[in-house]
Amino acid sequence: MEGDQNQDLLYQPLPQHISEEKEKLGLKELDCPKDKFVESFLERHIQNFKPSEKKDLKKSYLLLDLPYRQKPTVAKKKTTLNSREKREKKVYDIPPEHQKYSLYVPLHKLWLQYIKDHLQLTPTSNLTLLQKKMLKADVHGALVTVCKSRCPAYVGLTGIILQETKNVFKIITKDDKLKTVPKANSVFSVEFEGLRAKIYGNHFCMRSARRASKKFKMPMKNPTIDL
Template sequence: MDGEALLCTTVPSELKKALDVEPPSSSKAAAFTEAFLKNSIKTPARLDLDTLLAHKAVILGYTRPKKDTTKRKSKKAKGLGARQKRVMKIFQIKAEHQRYELFLPLHQLWRHYILDLCGGLKPSGSPQLVQQKLLKADLHGAILTVVRSRCPSYVGTTGILVQEFKHVFRLITKEDKLKVIPKRNSVFSVEINGFVSHIYGSKFQQRASERSAKKFKIRGTMDL
């Protein structure tokens, strides 16, 4: 007799009496199961066990929650406006700082920067190429001289460029004076290692950050 047939055979009555084993009846098994489920599930009083089991929802698979399609407005840090900067006097140079010698290190740094930008300003280099690079370069620290202007009092003014705005240059002269020179109707010269380049202010009215992306056309002369 194989194992499966042995398990399915009934227990002899003599063995039941000897072991004091009595198989439970089907009614007792059903009552025990119902009591166990009631204690485990803890059904509400208004529902019976059969109704609860019949209407119980079964989750067959995982459902991802729907994403919120509404775009969240990112808070960007707002910079100071032009009016706020004027009120706070951010660009104002104090009188005790308007000294020519204080800006000489800035001029030396600018010389190293422009020599590296223009490849050392070698005599064999193209003057047009050097001039194009100078026009797009940062001029803070350069020594500028007004060579022509509709206002005669500006002609001859020389100083280190300490601030450049869209329409004006601010220069510190050797006399420790801050000069504000309008770009319009003025021609400036900048010299480095014997190379002199002229800047026509009427065609140069951009901020330093905007000038690097502008395309300049080389012309022989320009009217003020």
């Protein structure tokens, strides 16, 4: 209500006793545009007013009847853990009780079913089409063997992939050992349905979710298969 009153006051015409005495008070109607008035006002009242400063005058008009109130910023609550918290809480670690090969054999069987459906395997399927589909396939549960590696210690490791991260496969071997094998500089071979796929780890270093949406350029021009 007070705002309304103020508004009324702002836009009301001059009171009668002043408007009658206009000539005496020296008040004149504005006969020039508002900008020119402001400039001339400033020239008269500011010492050493330079003409170049005129250009710096911001021509923004404050509307006094609608005051701007800043909303207080509410912090958005993050629902995910950052990687330090993940590592502390060991979210992605597999506990020793669960590191048994026999537990994951059903997972592997499930994966075989999945890959059969995903690739739509028929005796006459085109291998290049299979390749393209295989690139987008999920490898969790696949039985994989390291057939070539720049580090000879990794060669020959066979197991079921339990986790796939950006750079690494976590594999469980038949001896119930959880091995972390870097993808880089290694060649992996996956066998299913009488077919063998060779995965060149150097080109596979990305998160599995990202890999599903990435377009691999075929034929690969720049990357080499030399380890």
